[in-house]
Amino acid sequence: MILNPFRRQPLRSRRSVGLVGLFYSGKTVLLTSLIAHLRNHDPDRFPLGSGPDAPEMTLLGELPPALCVERFDVDDHYNRLIDSDWPAKTDRLNEYRAELVVGKGSWWTTDLSLVDLPGERLADMVIASHPTFDAWSDAVLGVLRNEAEFARIARPYLETAERPGATEPDILAAYRTVLATLHTRFMPFISPSSFVLDPEGVSLDAKLGPDRPATEADWIALKADRGMCGLARSEEFAPLPPAVRERSPALASTFAGRYARYREAVVLPFANALSRCDDLVVLVDVTVLLEGGHGMVNAYRAFLEQVLAAVDPGFTPAQQVVDWGLWTLSLFQAKYAHVRRIVFVATKADRVVRDDRDRLLDLLTQLTRPIIRPHQARKHLTVEHLIVAAVHSTWTQPGDPADTLRYNSPKGEVQATVSRLPDQWPDHFEPGRFRFPRPEPSLPRARVRVPPQINLDRLTRFLLDLK
Ligand SMILES: Nc1nc2c(ncn2[C@@H]2O[C@H](COP(=O)(O)OP(=O)(O)OP(=O)(O)O)[C@@H](O)[C@H]2O)c(=O)[nH]1
Ligand SMILES: [Mg+2]
Known part of the structure; x- marks a missing residue:
């Protein structure tokens, strides 16, 4: 007052x-x-x-x-x-x-x-409430594993991430496929939201252009190719299960740095505004x-x-x-x-x-x-x-x-x-x-x-x- x-x-x-x-x-x-x-x-x-x-x-x-x-x-x-x-x-x-x-x-x-x-950003509230990459990974993978609707979509990703010898590009490509599938099936659980709305505000739909593919699989492949899981192509991250974080600490630490930068630049400004x-x-x-x-x-x-x-x-x-x-x-x-x-x-x-x-x-x-x-x-x-x-x-x-x-x-x-x-x-x-x-x-x-x-x-x- x-x-x-x-x-x-x-x-x-x-x-x-x-x-x-x-x-x-x-x-x-x-x-x-x-x-x-x-x-x-x-x-x-x-x-x-x-x-x-x-x-x-x-x-x-x-x-x-x-x-x-x-x-x-x-x-x-x-x-x-x-x-x-x-x-x-x-x-x-x-x-x-x-x-x-x-x-x-x-x-x-x-x-x-x-x-x-922008509605897409709300899916990132789960990033706002988890200050660390490890906690976020556990929260996201918990939902992806436990919700029947998501579990089928997420299974190939988890198999890829847990495979010994999986590289960073393998893991990122598999996670992008999860997000592309969720987007194609109108399932609103797409985090980081940069996948559908990049930090410049350009939406994935706007980028898809007139070359409309035919089948659902075509759509998913196209979106997985174009979407971006982070602040930039070189800044992408994906949630890692605890065993993978333990086995590949260098990768976990790289993802944690990118996660922190994304959280600071994209998520906290709107999460702070909402919490006020x-x-x-x-x-x-x-x-x-x-x-x-x-x-x-x-x-x-x-x-x-x-x-x-x-x-x-x-x-x-x-x-x-x-x-x-x-x-x-x-x-x-x-x-x-x-x-x-x-x-x-x-x-x-x-x-x-x-x-x-x-x-x-x-x-x-x-x-x-x-x-x-x-x-x-x-x-x-x-x-x-x-x-x-x-x-x-x-x-x-x-x-x-x-x-x-x-x-x-x-x-x-x-x-x-x-x-x-x-x-x-x-x-x-x-x-x-x-x-x-x-x-x-x-x-x-x-x-x-x-x-x-x-x-x-x-x-x-x-x-x-x-x-
Ligand atoms: N019939 C009807 N359609 C509406 C009404 N409000 C919104 N719509 C439809 O819903 C669409 C989306 O509305 P927006 O207000 O742009 O939705 P938004 O929540 O701001 O979406 P983002 O900006 O993407 O987060 C509109 O383009 C309309 O097609 C309404 O009162 N009546
Ligand atoms: Mg709007």
């Missing part, structure tokens, strides 16, 4: 929110739409409370980033949405920061930071998980467990005392940086029919609750679940069948049959069993209007701590 007696609102509180979620989960679109509503708040369409006295929100000014270097380019993203194009993929950590006031007679303003990052956030919005694209099959869901669970283990959200009573002490000693400014609240958001809720929105929320909760419950049992942690569409881009007309949605595509308006959601995650389902539309964004062109949305107002209420 900051005190400034010469202002109409003499008190200012600071709040930082990190958006986390896999690549393509909808972080940048959500942030862009949220900012459009902050800039142009309409209390009737975007109610921040119930009843006629719901407060108005006013943006007092935009501020330079506080948690990272790069500013979130909201105008560029918004202009693309207006042109019926989704924002470009994020290639580096960036932040939107603004000061706003909620309500007319308020004494408080909120200095709000919203942090966006008060709230995390964890975006889960349930529709993409359903489209991807049970293998993708299992990989996603392993990924989310690692991310939350690294963030270690929540507060113990002792931390609360330290927090209070810091706060008073530094005249109400500093506070113990830590994530206190998490909201899980099922994004792109406009891809399912209206009657299935409750099921979407149930599927989200079934997926995340077992992962977050142990954290809640150990610490004070507020957890919320919501479904949201940041840019509501589908619609129906009276008389349309219950399983259809309409939306715009480059060829004009489409009416499509969409999959109905199950009550529970099926035991076994292959990719392609569920299908949902991929609409163009539908947005008013006049900037005095704001994007149509589902529940973004409820998310904003949670973030601003409004009842």
Whole structure:
């Protein structure tokens, strides 16, 4: 909190929110739409409370980033949405920061930071939480060995690494094949993430170019050839089992040096920014998980467990005392940086029919609750679940069948049959069993209007701590 007696609102509180979620989960679109509503708040369409006295929100000014270097380019993203194009993929950590006031007679303003990052980098949280190469190797290989989905993919790598006489290039090539297979099968457990998004922010997909190969094996070979496991070609590393580290200490020490440099340059900047956030919005694209099959869901669970283990959200009573002490000693400014609240958001809720929105929320909760419950049992942690569409881009007309949605595509308006959601995650389902539309964004062109949305107002209420 900051005190400034010469202002109409003499008190200012600071709040930082990190958006986390896999690549393509909808972080940048959500942030862009949220900012459009902050800039142009309409209390009737975007109610921040119930009843006629719901407060108005006013943006007092935009501020330079506080948690990272790069500013979130909201105008560029918004202009693309207006042109019926989704924002470009994020290639580096960036932040939107603004000061706003909620309500007319308020004494408080909120200095709000919203942090966006490339989804691929989150797989590196397991690097953030392991300062040494040995500990990281054991953690990664533990998951690759124990999760049935990964074990088949990882077996050839382990055999290569454990073979006497295996060279550094053999080991790196075999690990790149593991990562290429995970990427091709949409399994989000690709660390180091430089394999799919190099330190310059160039993504593997962008590098693949037009020479599209035919079979899955072709894809894997191509990606294994082009992906990079480290800061540069000469800086690649791969996890080594304990026996291999013992047998080849020189190789283990080379990999450990490269690991430390990668961790310092790529991972710690975004891990530090996230750990300084008060709230995390964890975006889960349930529709993409359903489209991807049970293998993708299992990989996603392993990924989310690692991310939350690294963030270690929540507060113990002792931390609360330290927090209070810091706060008073530094005249109400500093506070113990830590994530206190998490909201899980099922994004792109406009891809399912209206009657299935409750099921979407149930599927989200079934997926995340077992992962977050142990954290809640150990610490004070507020957890919320919501479904949201940041840019509501589908619609129906009276008389349309219950399983259809309409939306715009480059060829004009489409009416499509969409999959109905199950009550529970099926035991076994292959990719392609569920299908949902991929609409163009539908947005008013006049900037005095704001994007149509589902529940973004409820998310904003949670973030601003409004009842
Ligand atoms: N129908 C619908 N599609 C959406 C919505 N939000 C995002 N999408 C789709 O999801 C894609 C990815 O959204 P982004 O916001 O760029 O995803 P991201 O999480 O920022 O991805 P990275 O930058 O790669 O980490 C978009 O290109 C759209 O196709 C939404 O509200 N409704
Ligand atoms: Mg993005």
